[in-house]
Amino acid sequence: SQTIHQWPATLVQPVGSPLSLECTVEGTSNPNLYWYRQAAGRGLQLLFYSVGIGQISSEVPQNLSASRPQDRQFILSSKKLLLSDSGFYLCAWSLLEGSFYGYTFGSGTRLTVV
Amino acid sequence: QKEVEQNSGPLSVPEGAIASLNCTYSDRVSQSFFWYRQYSGKSPELIMSIYSNGDKEDGRFTAQLNKASQYVSLLIRDSQPSDSATYLCAVSGYALNFGKGTSLLVTP
Numbered sequence: 001s002q003t004i005h006q007w008p009a010t011l012v013q014p015v016g017s018p019l020s021l022e023c024t025v026e027g028t029s030n031p032n033l034y035w036y037r038q039a040a041g042r043g044l045q046l047l048f049y050s051v052g053i054g055q056i057s058s059e060v061p062q063n064l065s066a067s068r069p070q071d072r073q074f075i076l077s078s079k080k081l082l083l084s085d086s087g088f089y090l091c092a093w094s095l096l097e098g099s100f101y102g103y104t105f106g107s108g109t110r111l112t113v114v
Numbered sequence: 115q116k117e118v119e120q121n122s123g124p125l126s127v128p129e130g131a132i133a134s135l136n137c138t139y140s141d142r143v144s145q146s147f148f149w150y151r152q153y154s155g156k157s158p159e160l161i162m163s164i165y166s167n168g169d170k171e172d173g174r175f176t177a178q179l180n181k182a183s184q185y186v187s188l189l190i191r192d193s194q195p196s197d198s199a200t201y202l203c204a205v206s207g208y209a210l211n212f213g214k215g216t217s218l219l220v221t222p
Binding site for chain 1: 118145146148155156157158159160163202204206207208209210212213214215
C-alpha cells in the first residue's frame, strides 16, 4: 500500500532563517505531488504541484520554492523565512493528474516563524 | 478564483443526532467532490467522495450532490463525540479547491 511521509512534524524558526521540508511517497511510481499551506483561520492554499521529476508549478508567488529531485520526493524550501510563512504545511499525492480522485495527505509540518 | 463556501460553525449537535454539513461551489465544470475530516492538529483525511447527482451512503455518512444548485452536503447519522472535528469540502479543478471547513462539536 502507498504511504506518504513528511518531516519534521514541528519546527520553530527565526525570521530570516532558511527552510527545508521534505515529503516522500512509498509504494507507487510517478505520483502527482502537492504542497498546501493551512494558516490560522484560512483554508488550504495550494502552493506548488508537480507531475514529474523537475516539473514544478507554482500557484502563489512568494519567498517559497519547491523541488522534486527524485520521483517520490518533494521538497519545500525558503532562503529567508517571514513571519507570514507560519502555518501548517501539508504534502499530498495523487496517482492521476488532476484532482478527480482526490488527494491523500501526509501528517503535516507545523511551522512557527518567530 | 474558484470558490468553495462553507459555514465555519461551530455546529453543535447532541450525541445520537444527525449532523448536516453544507457546501456550495462556484465552478460549474467541477466533476468530483470530496469531504475530508480534520481533527485538531492533524492532517485532513478523506472520508467521502461523490461524482454524480444524488446520494452516496457509506456507513453513518451520506454525501449528497446537486450540480444544478452547485451544492454538496454531508450527513452524519448517529453522531458520536469522536465525530467532533472540522469537515472540509473539496471540489475538483486542475487541483483540489478546499473550503475553510465547518467545525462540528458532538456533545455527550
